[in-house]
Amino acid sequence: MTDPNSLDFTVPDPWGDLPGYALNALSPEERSRVDDLLAVSPEARDELRLLLEAAENLSYLVTHAEPSERVRRLLLAQADTDIHLSDVAREDARSIRPRRSISVRSVLNPARIAYTGVAAALIAVLGVAVIFSAENSRLDSEVGQLRADMQTELAQVTELRSMVEDTNAQFISQDEEVARLTAVNAAVNEALKNMQWLTYVTQNREFRVPNYFVGNAQAPEANGTLAVKNFDDEAVFLVSGLPPAPDNYQYMLSLVRDGVPEAVATFQVNEAGMARVDFKLPDNIGQFERAVVSLEPLGSQFGSDVMALSGPEVMTASESPR
Amino acid sequence: MSTNYQELADLDLLELISGRNRDALAELYDRYGRRVFALSARILNDPVSSEEVTQDVFLSVWRRGSSYSAAKGKFTTWLFSIAHNRTIDELRKRRRDRNRQNDDIDDHLSIESAEISPLENAVAQSEYAKVRDAMADLPAEQRQVVELSYFKGLTQAEIAEKTEQPLGTVKTRMRLALKKLRNALSSEISAAV
Numbered sequence: 001m002t003d004p005n006s007l008d009f010t011v012p013d014p015w016g017d018l019p020g021y022a023l024n025a026l027s028p029e030e031r032s033r034v035d036d037l038l039a040v041s042p043e044a045r046d047e048l049r050l051l052l053e054a055a056e057n058l059s060y061l062v063t064h065a066e067p068s069e070r071v072r073r074l075l076l077a078q079a080d081t082d083i084h085l086s087d088v089a090r091e092d093a094r095s096i097r098p099r100r101s102i103s104v105r106s107v108l109n110p111a112r113i114a115y116t117g118v119a120a121a122l123i124a125v126l127g128v129a130v131i132f133s134a135e136n137s138r139l140d141s142e143v144g145q146l147r148a149d150m151q152t153e154l155a156q157v158t159e160l161r162s163m164v165e166d167t168n169a170q171f172i173s174q175d176e177e178v179a180r181l182t183a184v185n186a187a188v189n190e191a192l193k194n195m196q197w198l199t200y201v202t203q204n205r206e207f208r209v210p211n212y213f214v215g216n217a218q219a220p221e222a223n224g225t226l227a228v229k230n231f232d233d234e235a236v237f238l239v240s241g242l243p244p245a246p247d248n249y250q251y252m253l254s255l256v257r258d259g260v261p262e263a264v265a266t267f268q269v270n271e272a273g274m275a276r277v278d279f280k281l282p283d284n285i286g287q288f289e290r291a292v293v294s295l296e297p298l299g300s301q302f303g304s305d306v307m308a309l310s311g312p313e314v315m316t317a318s319e320s321p322r
Numbered sequence: 323m324s325t326n327y328q329e330l331a332d333l334d335l336l337e338l339i340s341g342r343n344r345d346a347l348a349e350l351y352d353r354y355g356r357r358v359f360a361l362s363a364r365i366l367n368d369p370v371s372s373e374e375v376t377q378d379v380f381l382s383v384w385r386r387g388s389s390y391s392a393a394k395g396k397f398t399t400w401l402f403s404i405a406h407n408r409t410i411d412e413l414r415k416r417r418r419d420r421n422r423q424n425d426d427i428d429d430h431l432s433i434e435s436a437e438i439s440p441l442e443n444a445v446a447q448s449e450y451a452k453v454r455d456a457m458a459d460l461p462a463e464q465r466q467v468v469e470l471s472y473f474k475g476l477t478q479a480e481i482a483e484k485t486e487q488p489l490g491t492v493k494t495r496m497r498l499a500l501k502k503l504r505n506a507l508s509s510e511i512s513a514a515v
């Protein structure tokens with residue numbers, strides 16, 4: 001007996017490809033050969049029917065899942081559009097009626113020409129007028145109908161467009177939400193890193209924490225910590241709970257000496273209202289009487305220049321955390 | 323008197339659909355839409371594309387329902403043949419576009435299960451269990467060619483290459499698997515869910 005595995009399957013074998021056909025596992029060429037076989041062989045069609053029924057059972061092997069209501073709505077809207085278009089096409093076909101044929105022989109009969117000449121001319125004039133009038137009336141009616149049809153279709157197109165726009169808006173809204181959550185997540189991660197750093201700083205003998213900051217009425221949730229390195233000019237300011245600065249504004253950290261502020265750093269807060277600001281301490285730090293965070297226009301300078309604060313103070317130094 | 327479409331058989335609905343009855347289409351969709359979507363979603367693993375496929379399948383029924391003939395087999399066989407065809411076309415188009423292969427055979431769909439009635443659920447679970455058992459009874463190599471073709475959209479030539487088996491072996495396994503499935507299930511599976 002021949003082993004089926006030993007057969008040469010490089011030779012086209014449309015009958016042997018029927019299971020692959022039922023499972024959609026054929027190349028276009030193989031599929032085409034099976035189609036040719038099915039066109040001429042009732043036995044092949046019977047065999048395929050049995051194989052397809054077996055393949056259909058595989059569709060039970062899936063987890064039940066629910067399409068959105070939008071699928072049903074769009075499907076039925078499309079069906080309604082098809083119905084409407086076929087109605088319009090039927091009406092158009094009905095309005096085009098076949099013309100009655102004219103007998104050439106009767107027209108060319110010489111005996112009738114003399115009697116009918118004058119009458120024909122009169123009838124022709126009247127006929128043309130009547131035909132034009134009727135034709136105008138029919139065209140008016142058709143134009144009116146077409147206009148109404150167009151309005152109906154326009155309404156349906158508008159409705160479909162509205163549904164598509166709704167869907168797009170939902171996707172965009174979801175995308176924006178994902179982007180926002182991603183930003184917040186990044187900000188929280190950054191804050192966690194900063195807090196770990198702060199823990200390190202406050203527990204490390206090299207650093208000391210001379211000041212805590214609390215928000216005033218403009219930023220009641222704000223808290224801040226200023227840590228400086230012993231015997232060095234490195235300092236870091238960590239802040240949380242500050243609202244984002246308005247457009248074209250920034251926050252500014254200043255130290256005040258003899259009532260005159262000296263800006264040491266500017267910064268913006270992240271999505272979570274947090275910021276870590278590294279800066280160099282000015283000379284003679286012991287001479288400063290207080291520290292302050294204010295809201296200043298973008299472009300305000302800091303460094304060695306002494307300046308007056310122009311914006312409102314949002315945080316001031318405190319001896320203890322809130 | 324209004325028609326109770328839920329009591330009509332599939333073929334009655336199809337006849338009404340041929341006469342442009344959109345309520346019959348709605349009932350047919352309610353009857354099989356979820357299963358078509360679930361099949362497509364299982365293969366594509368993409369709810370949005372699967373919804374497009376589902377809509378296309380029922381639009382085909384709406385526009386070409388008159389081409390169905392009971393002599394060709396059960397209505398559901400015809401319907402799910404269209405659904406599988408359309409889904410595999412989409413899958414292969416994606417592969418061509420992205421030039422990438424799907425995940426391993428045993429991956430699972432991350433789409434939430436639908437809320438279905440207890441009765442529907444009981445029927446579905448019953449059919450699922452029958453087919454699952456029938457599949458489990460197949461030799462592993464036969465089950466593999468069925469999974470790779472039906473759920474992964476591989477051609478028989480691609481399966482031969484992937485499994486490093488002769489093409490003739492793959493064809494034989496497909497035939498044996500389908501025949502065994504049919505013999506195991508023919509007396510048990512009902513047409514409708």
